[in-house]
Amino acid sequence: MTNRTVLISGASIAGPALAFWLSRQGYAVTVVERSATLRSGGQAVDFKGATHRTVLERMGILDEVHRRQTGGHDQTIIDAEERPLAVMSGEFTGGDVEIQRGDLAEILYERTAQDCEYVFGDSIASLTETADGVDVTFERGAPRRFDLVFGADGIHSTVRRLAFGPEVDYVEHLGHYYALVELGEGDDFRGPGGISVMYNEPGRLAAAGGPKAPAFFVFSSPELAYDRMDIDQQKNILTTAFADGGWRLPELMEAVKRSDDVYLxxxxxxxxxxxxxxxxxxxxxxxxxxxxxxxGSGLAIVAAHVIAGELASADGDHTVAFRRYEEKFRGYAKVARQANAGPFLAPPTKLRISLRNQMFRRPLMLRGMLWVTDRFATDITLDDYPALRVFT
Known part of the structure; x- marks a missing residue:
């Protein structure tokens, strides 16, 4: 056991998962989160294969994840006259088990809040490493010193920027944007028979369902400069990208303008x-x-297990543990980095849209894709770290 101090930036999935394991090893863990509260909602996340399942079992949360699972929902791909073209099955989008990101974050928070310190509504302002720790200043709170600091704060990571360099050096724009929009109680965009629908035009996708269900959008675009905290800017970008569209896109854009929950x-x-x-x-x-x-979520929970296990195996020597983490995880993470969902979800031409839709009408091709993704999800040797086993 140890009394070393750890700061984790980010209270979504990776941060609380790492806090779970480290607090059980005796680390004094603080989690700082920019949002004022634990964030609810968000897009669904899924877990695939034996590796993900094993880590969830070792954390003791697999049953709760299954209890709160969304089940994965079929989405019918339609044309502008709402004629069905194909069905994107819940099996394809939802993995073995699908759960709302906010529900998963809540599960992890509930299992760590008693043993860890959570600081909401604050963010790291500076990091200064010394011989025996990291001096941290915050945007709001008083300065503190920690033995280790972890960035679990997403693609736009503050910790990465402060410790490694500007975002532009590490983040590659993939030619598309996506948006999640909570629709109002009277906004119903279900197709015939009450089905959830997905509509494509070249370079853009709109998916929607019933009242109060989130709508999902993808559109091609060069990289844009905008304030990610400004909801009005995000609405303007989204409605401009989908202007003059077919189907019910004009009506859907009016619903976007009324929404107070837009993320782009x-x-x-x-x-x-x-x-x-x-x-x-x-x-x-x-x-x-x-x-x-x-x-993303599968990588996060597996990585938390590996980092904590390697710190325990190295008796807390972070130089050894970090090196082993990188050696064991780089190949696993590399597979996920190769994908680009934009051209698949929002194909650039009518022909590419048609070819994509054909895949969903061919069971053998679809099963082949599912087999490949399951293989990627399990493509790591998951050590059974003794120091972690005793806590599960």
């Missing part, structure tokens, strides 16, 4: 040569994120 961001990929610098380490999307790549 680039499809982007993080490329890092190293996941650590001195006493600072990166985990999850901050180190190897790939928006909508399908592996």
């Amino acid at each position: 961001d680039s499809l982007a990929r993080v490329k890092m040569d190293h996941y650590s610098a001195g006493r600072v380490g990166l985990i999850g999307d901050s180190a190897y994120g790939n928006t909508l790549g399908g592996f």
Whole structure:
């Protein structure tokens, strides 16, 4: 056991997962989160294969994840007259088990809040490494010193920027943007028979369902300059991108304008040569994120297990543990970084849209794709760290 102090930036998935394991080893863990509260909602996340399942079992949360699972929902791909063209099955989009990101974050928070310190509504302002720790200043709170600092704060990581350099050096824009919009109680965009629908035009996708269900959008675009905290700017970008569209897009854009819950961001990929610098380490999307790549949450929970296990195996020697983490994880993370969901979800031409739709009408091709993604999700040797086993 140890009394070393750890600061984790980010309270979504990777941060609380790492806090779970480290607090059980005796680390004094502080999690700082920019948002004022634990964030609810968000897009669904999924887990695939034996590796993900094993880590969830070792954390003791697999049953709760299954209890709160969304089940994965079929989406019918339609044309402008709402004629069905194909069905994107829940099996394809939802993995073995699908759960709302906010629900998963809540599960992890509930299992760590008693043993860890959570600081909401604040963010790291500076990091200064010394011989025996990292001096940290915050935007709001008083300065503190920690033995180790972890960035679990997403593709736009503050920790990565402070410890490694500017975002432009590590984040690659993939030519598309996506948006999630909470629709109002009277906004119903279901197709015939009450089905959830997905509509494509070249370079753009709109998916929607019933009242109060989030709508999902993808559109091609060069990289844009905008304030990610400004919801009005995000609405303007989204409605401009979908102006003059077919189907019910004009009506859907009016619903977007009425919404007070809009999130828009680039499809982007993080490329890092190293996941650590001195006493600072990166985990999850901050180190190897790939928006909508399908592996983000699985990578996060597996990485948390590996980092904690390697710190325990190295008796807390972070230089050894970080090196082993990178050696064991780089190949696993590399597979996820190769994907680019933009051209698949929003094909650039009518022909490419048609070819994509044909895949969903061919069971053998679809099963082949599912087999490949399952193989990627399990492509790591998951050590059974004795120091972690006793806590599960």
